[in-house]
Amino acid sequence: MANHENGEGTASAQLVAMIVRTLRHETGDLLQSVYSAVAILQERLPRGQSLERTILTDLRGRAELCKNELDAAHDLVCSIDLHLDWTDLGELAAGIASSFSLRSPGLQVICEVPRPFRVWADAQRLAQAGTLLMTSLCQMARSRIEVRGYPADARGMVAWVFRYDGPPASEEQLSWLHAPFSTTRHARFGLGLALARRVVELHGGRIVAEESPPEGFQFALLLPPGPPD
Numbered sequence: 001m002a003n004h005e006n007g008e009g010t011a012s013a014q015l016v017a018m019i020v021r022t023l024r025h026e027t028g029d030l031l032q033s034v035y036s037a038v039a040i041l042q043e044r045l046p047r048g049q050s051l052e053r054t055i056l057t058d059l060r061g062r063a064e065l066c067k068n069e070l071d072a073a074h075d076l077v078c079s080i081d082l083h084l085d086w087t088d089l090g091e092l093a094a095g096i097a098s099s100f101s102l103r104s105p106g107l108q109v110i111c112e113v114p115r116p117f118r119v120w121a122d123a124q125r126l127a128q129a130g131t132l133l134m135t136s137l138c139q140m141a142r143s144r145i146e147v148r149g150y151p152a153d154a155r156g157m158v159a160w161v162f163r164y165d166g167p168p169a170s171e172e173q174l175s176w177l178h179a180p181f182s183t184t185r186h187a188r189f190g191l192g193l194a195l196a197r198r199v200v201e202l203h204g205g206r207i208v209a210e211e212s213p214p215e216g217f218q219f220a221l222l223l224p225p226g227p228p229d
Helices: 002-044 050-077 089-103 123-140 171-177 187-202
Strands: 085-088 108-112 118-121 144-150 158-164 206-211 217-223
Touching: 002 050, 050 123, 050 187, 085 089, 085 123, 089 108, 089 118, 089 123, 089 144, 089 158, 118 123, 123 144, 123 158, 123 187, 123 217, 171 187, 171 206, 187 206, 187 217
Parallel strands: 108 144
Antiparallel strands: 085 118, 144 158, 158 217, 206 217
C-alpha cells in the first residue's frame, strides 16, 4: 500500500511539473509578443505622447510581473540547479533597490548593503528571489522599504534583510513559507516568500520572518558567507 501511495504521489508531482512547464512555455511566447509590440509602438510614437507611453510602460511591467510569477511557480515544483560563485551581494541588492525605486515612485526604497559584500552563491537565483520578494513587499509597505546587509553573526550566517513599514504579515500569508499553494489567497505575496525560502535553503541557509519595531515587518535571508570547508 505504501509503495502504491508513493507511486501515486510521484506521478502527481510529475504531472504538476509537466503542466507548469507547458504553461510557462506557452505563456512565455505570448509575453514575448507583448514585449515586441510595446517596443515597436514606443519607437513609433511621436514625442509628447506621455499618456500613451505611460500605458505601454505599464503594460510591459505587468507582462514582466506575470513572467516572474510563472518562473517562481515553475521553480517551486521543478528541480533547481545552482551555479555557485563569489557574488557581490551589495551590488546585487543595489541593482534590485534601484529598479524598484523607478517602478514604485510612491515608495522610499533604501538600500544599505556594504560593497563589496561577497557571498558564495548563485547570483541569478538570489536576484530572482530578491526581486520577487520586493514585489511582494511593495503590496504591504505604506511608504518605505529597506534593504540591508549584515556580516556573519556568531552562527556564521550573513543576513540579507528586507524590511517594510506596514502591517505584519498574517498567518495565512506566512503559511506560504511552509506549504506553498495551500491557499489560493495572497498568491503573489506567497510566491515571493516560498521562492525565497527554497532558494535560501538550497544555499544552506534559512529565512526568518519577524516584526520590526517600532512599526513594520521584516524578512531576513540568512546565508553562509562562503563554501563549506
